[in-house]
Amino acid sequence: DADVTQTPRNRITKTGKRIMLECSQTKGHDRMYWYRQDPGLGLRLIYYSFDVKDINKGEISDGYSVSRQAQAKFSLSLESAIPNQTALYFCATSVTDSNQPQHFGDGTRLSIL
């Protein structure tokens, strides 16, 4: 089984719908992250959490919210989806030491019509 699991892997939905993307990890890492990837733009940080009681905005948090339900679970919500939120979304985890790499899930491909 994958260490970082994202569900769903693919989602097509309509403008205005509420969407939740889920991430769970078995690595025991304290830190979790949500990124989006757009063609030609690389990955950009949406939100991150350094522990269960810590939530921080990233570069592009507008239109998104997150919940850290447990050390192993970090969900991303789009309250009212819009077409320009169509992208590939990645969850990642890491240990507290910033000189250790982040570990990524396989991504969720989200299309908003």
Next chain:
Amino acid sequence: KQEVTQIPAALSVPEGENLVLNCSFTDSAIYNLQWFRQDPGKGLTSLLLIQSSQREQTSGRLNASLDKSSGRSTLYIAASQPGDSATYLCAVTGSARQLTFGSGTQLTVLP
């Protein structure tokens, strides 16, 4: 604001060639620099991490260098193989411990 640039955006080489991927960043106050590999339909896999006090890291046929003062890093791949075909991403960790990514170099190694 940190900006990370990767050149070229795409590269195609015959099998067996040695190649260099380039990464540049605008703010030299970094904590570390990482190179990732991304395969289609998959997440990112960390290849090498160079701490700010280090000049290079090696793993198998991969060697990454870091020149912090000039804001540059290179990823050298020796004796390339078709299995090396993927997108390679460079990312820097800044003082806030957040990663800033480049847009990647898509590498194709032809048999």
